Amino acid sequence: MSAHPSPARHPASGPSGPQDVSAEPFGARLRRAMDERGPLCVGIDPHASLLAEWGLNDDVAGLERFSRTVVEAVADRVAVLKPQSAFFERFGSRGIAVLETSVQEARAAGALVVMDAKRGDIGSTMAGYAEAFLHPDAPLFSDALTVSPYLGYGSLSPAIALARESGAGVFVLALTSNPEGAEVQHAVRADGRTVGATMLAHLAAENAGQSPLGSFGAVVGATLGDLSAYDLDINGPLLAPGIGAQGATPAELPALFGAAVRNVVPHISRSVLRHGPEVGALRAAAERFADAIRAGVAGA
Structure with a gap:
């Protein structure tokens, strides 16, 4: 593969100027945020049906109103916000501008931002x-990024290397909750391990020796049922979609994740967002879930 120059680096241009990343690794910052604010990740998912539920038009103005409201409501109190890049990208450059502002304002309010972009490619493209x-220095700099390893785990090397350098993290799709994922993630390799288990093993190796928590996490669906065949103790965070509208409950987390439950970051989107556009209602919904998750983890 021929070499290509690295993309130009531009300083972030949010209200606080360039975003300075702490030298402290993402895993350490996440552990502290979860301990102080509770282990909850709220999505920013402005798809058309939610905009309509909020009485907003499916346009850039509606997108901006939605995103600003979610950030105002919860960024100063939840550990993690997870914007879904696709719902911003569909509006082109103006949507990306809204995403940039949302990321910068969420981080300024103290939330860690996990960009849900699920990027996966090879070589200079992955870089x-x-x-x-x-x-x-990137306008969309986030505390962590979701990535897809299904061009081979080694294809993620540019993202992992840059995350280490910048103090950021990645979440690798390992055992996702969508039914279609099983045909790849549950496939059995020649060594007898499933592909999903192999991803978890790679992440455990990345996080070896890190304290209090490694920066390289896995996406593991909370609706998958029995996960006892998988070693979830990767010394890193487990981003767990499926709580709320998809059917899983906070009380089920200890049974599902076992000894790794303290490192689980439950992701909730619609079950919080449907309470908008009232800021107070959004806050109350997020706090109810945070309290329920704390209670579930404490009882583990």
Whole structure:
């Protein structure tokens, strides 16, 4: 493969100027945020049906109103916000501008931002994706990025290397909750391990020796049922979609994740967002879930 120059790096231009990333690794910052604010990740998912439920038009103005409201409501009190990049990208450059502002304002309010972009490619292209989201000078710099390893785990090397350098993190799709994922993630390799288990093993190796928590996490669906066949103790965070509207409950987390439950970051989107556009209602919904998750983890 021929070499290509790295993408240009531009300083973030949010209200606080360039975003400075702490030298402290993402895993350490996440552990502290979860301990102080509770282990909850709220999505920013402005898809058309939610905009309509809020009485907003499916346009850039509606997108901006939605995103600003979610950030105002919960960014100063939840550990993690997770914007879904696709719902911003569909509006082109103006949507991306809204995403940039949302990321910067959420981080300024103290939330960690996990960019849900699920990027996955090889070589210089993967390096370009990493530069877009994990370089501290990038307008879309986020505390962590979701990535897909299904061009081979080694294809993620540019993102992992840049995350280490910048103090950011990645979440690797390992055992996702969508039914279609099983045909790849549950496939059995020649060594007898499933592909999903192999991803978890790679992440455990990345996080070896890190304290209090490694920066390289896995996406593991909370609706998958029995996960006892998988070693979830990767010394890193487990981003767990499926709580709320998809059917899983906070009380089920200890049974599902076992000894790794303290490192679980439950992701909730619609079950919180449907309470908008009232800021107070959004806050109350997020706090109810945070309290329920704390209670479930404490009882583990």
